Amino acid sequence: MNYFLRKLGFYAIALWAALTLNFLIPRLLPGNPVDILLAKLQQRGGIVTAETRRAYELLLGGNSDLPWIAQYWDYIVNVFRGDLGISVTYFPAPVSEVISASLPWTIMLVGIATILSTILGVGLGAIVGWKPGTWLDSLVPATTLLAAVPYFWLALILVYAFATTWRLFPGQGGYDVVLDPGWSLEFIGSAITYGFLPALTIVIASIGGWLLGMRNMMVSTLSEDYILTAEAKGLRNGKILRSYAARNAMLPSIAGFAISLGFVVSGSIVTEQVFSYPGIGSKLLTAVTNNDYALMQGIFLYITLAVLGANLVVDILYGFIDPRTRARS
């Protein structure tokens, strides 16, 4: 079967699995989320009609007399219509509105930080792996310290150093609250200053893995015959490093992107909490503390969707970069 079709099929299955998990979790776990949610809704001044109750029961399960299959079908239909219920925490905003307001922040933060750390990590790894045995190379094991540091603790240290002690960068929030969010130069500048520390946290904590993977692959690649051939041809070292060694050594790093992205997204949720960043991670935690189950599920779905989408893009790109994957399937 075509490589691209197979990948699309796989991600469709993964999406279905995530949707199903989302459907099953509240139904299989103890507790009665619908009652808690409706009680909260009433406190907030919402009017609970039989229809509201039914809508929540579809999302979260409960004492509905419909069979599971029918509930499941209605749930899938609702999700595809984009109807994820109403958030209790941000009443009366619908869940999809809360998510669309916070998702861009996280995508920008995680996206920029991931791209930066990938480029830096892979680049440094290539240089270090190119000359195994130099003093630089023997320092590589030390980078494991970076990979083992908990994201949120690193964030705490950075806030303590740069925000509390030296006051170089703001340690809380995503932008200067005096400004109106928009595309003005001033606002973008403020967003960059506020995003600097969270992004730095993610870059520092994730760069070690990239560096190490790339370095190990470089060492393996350098013992290949085609490197020897390239040297025998009299090519310049820079040319061999870039076009012969690094290009081949990079492939497993790209193929392993899925695993890394999962770690980064997980780390950024906790990081956002430390910085009170207006992204989707801190919204998820607000939802959890307020028992806002509808928002919780909606955010989980959107995060999964974003991660699956990013992985699909990388997988398709990988098919173009490495023809062997296409040939094999």
Added chain:
Amino acid sequence: MTNLTPTTEPSIGEAPEQLAAVADALGEKPRSALRAMLPTLTPWLIAGLSLIGAITLFGIIGPFFVQDPTIIRNIGLSAPSVDHILGTTQTGQDVFAQLAYATRGSLEIGLLVGVLATILSAFFGILGAYIGGFTDEAFSLFSNVFLVIPGLPLVIVISGFVPPKQRGLWTIAVVLAITGWAASSRVLRAQTMSIRNRDYVSAARVSGERSFRVIAVEILPNLLPVLASQFVFAVIAAILAEAGLAFLGLGASNSSTLGTMLFYAQNGFALPLGAWWWFIPPGLIIALFGTGLSLVNFSIDEIINPRLKNARLYRKRRKVALRNAAAGPRSTITPPRQAPPRSAA
């Protein structure tokens, strides 16, 4: 290019031959199979083992010697002193005592999740690859789906639905294991595939050995280094994930881990008040323990991927060669020495 399978992905099966080749080049005696399974004692390995040993000892023995971590005193947020080695929290509790108990808690959960996740990944990875066919496809699809679904958001959602009273140590451990086994299962599958088709495995099957015996006796011993490395990874990931969960206030109730400590430090405004002795030690212990485990993994990696080891041995050999070359001119009268230095040890 006739070689369609990338040779850049090493398999454990190559290890013995490659190691023998290196040993031969170095003029060493070929190592026994058991020795080849054990990592070489490099300085990094020693550093890793001592980090792990020290922190584990602190977690096991520490709680017997420290003060009661729950005693509340009227010396809130006092800096480190003789009475309180790491100062006190905002309610005057001894940070060092809390650290000892929290280290024990974190190690417990790391070990528990590590074992559970390794069992899960071994089941899906090894069994699937051994049986092959539809089972393999299904198991592989299952683990790939689990791999791409982001773990921590899922764990947060699950912990959010479980009422705090029912959120015990085992619940958290099982949830973390379920979300953390997929990556190692994929690695194990790839390695099992390469071993499964070897002649001695086929021979065992043809001679009528039961599947269980073939897996346990013929395949599993070859996978031990990979299993060990995956276990180490699982422990690091579990300690980090649990710390994250606990820091968000979603950890196991009535348990004390390093993450819980950081949660209380954050909520007790340790950061704005500059109480570094409260929030730096717990994170440092996690980071150092993780570093120790990763350093051990480096050495295990060299067993799995002999090319990494070759790079190190080559480095060593070149160093000796340079030293000999520097010493060369003085011994001009004696006939030229053997050109490539053969002993590196």
